[in-house]
Amino acid sequence: MKDVSKFRLTLVQGEDYGSNQGEYSRTDDKVRGKNIWLSQSINRMIFYSGDSWGVTNTYYKDEIMNETSTGSLAHSNNDDVPYKADWAPLYKVSEVFLSADGKWVAAHEVFGSPSVHTWWSAPSNPDVAQQGITWFYNEITVTESAINTYYMTNGFTGGYMGIQDRTPKWILFSIWDKTSTEDDPNADPEELVKLIAKGKDVKVERFGGEGTGGKSYLEYDWQVGQTYQLMVNVRPSPESDKAIFTGWFRIPELNIWRMLASFQVRPQAQSKKLENVYSFIEDWAGNGYRRQGEWGPAWIKSDSGSFVQATRGSGTTTEKDALNRTLFLSSDQKRIGMATGGPALTDPSLGPYTCSNAPLPSVLSLNPLPTKDGDPARV
Secondary structure, eight states, X not given: OOOEEEEEEEEEESTTGGGGOEEEEEEEEEETTEEEEEETTTTEEEEEOSSOEEEOSSXXXXXXXXTTSTTSOBOOSSTTSOOBOTTSXXXXXXXXXXXXXXXXXXXXXXXXXXXXXXXXXXXXXXXXXXXXXXXXXXXXXXXXXXXSEEEEEEEBTTEEEEEEESSSOEEEEEXXXXXOTTTOTTOOGXXXXXXXXXXXXXXXXXXXXXXXXXXXXXXXXXXXXXXEEEEEEEEEOSSTTOEEEEEEEEETTTTEEXXXXXXXXXXXXXXXXXXXXXXXXXXXXXXXXXXXXXXXXXXXXXXXXXXXXEOEEEEEESOTTXXXXXXXXXXXXXXXXXXXXXXXXXXXXXXXXXXXXXXXXXXXXXXXXXXXXXXXXXX
């Protein structure tokens, strides 16, 4: 399934759905980087628009290639809808099949977006081995994006942090309760996340649906192609059975560390450290578009030790048989990339990979680690 060039509608709901069924082929003509799909037999075009399909009465090639004309494609305000014909009737599609390598397969089998995870590890280090990880620094460069994507950078048992493509865009840091109130509505309040502090303009609230806990988020218009730095740390709590987890995001234009939040909780990890550090890419809405990024170099440390580069990344996925997700080394071999969604990829392997050694980032070597919101983070 390396090349998807045709699709077939088996049932379109609408007054004249019968005349719009059939086989459509991908052309080389594009609008806003998206291929036009055309039915030669009935001389009609079709456009996917989220949960519907727009079908034109004829092939308005000249009109659609002129994006400023009256008959051009309308770009939806909802980024989840990549394009649609505002002058075409819409039909609900109950079943869509695509042709790939001469075989017809269900559309979701080709254009799903399985989650992909990178599990980080570092060369043996006595400080980390004895004391555990208390700081986890990572970088992210998004190279291709789609709405409803989570580029999670700093994950560990009981929490995670990263950036999200949504409207508006977010920096997100979340910590799970020790006992989910979904499992136990009468859970002991001592088992729940407690907010200790938060940064400027950061919003904090409870979350549910995938367990329960506290989430903090900052509206920030991050950009594709730019590298961002994020970090989490854990420290002891005055209450001996708890720990305090803090998420940090470097705001490049201000050269400061923005504290997302400090959350106190009885941690899920028995060690009260950052266990099982990992990253992932996720299409949480299942829209199936291609998204891709590069993570790293990643660094970890104990309280008293020095930073150690986590050079090894091992991949897992939620769909082991999917062909449109992968793990890969960046061109300079210092970062690990993840991609998912869209048509099948040439190489859907998941590593493991070992990154080349990288210099310690100046934001860690030239500045003290942050202790409060707004601490300097110059590079």
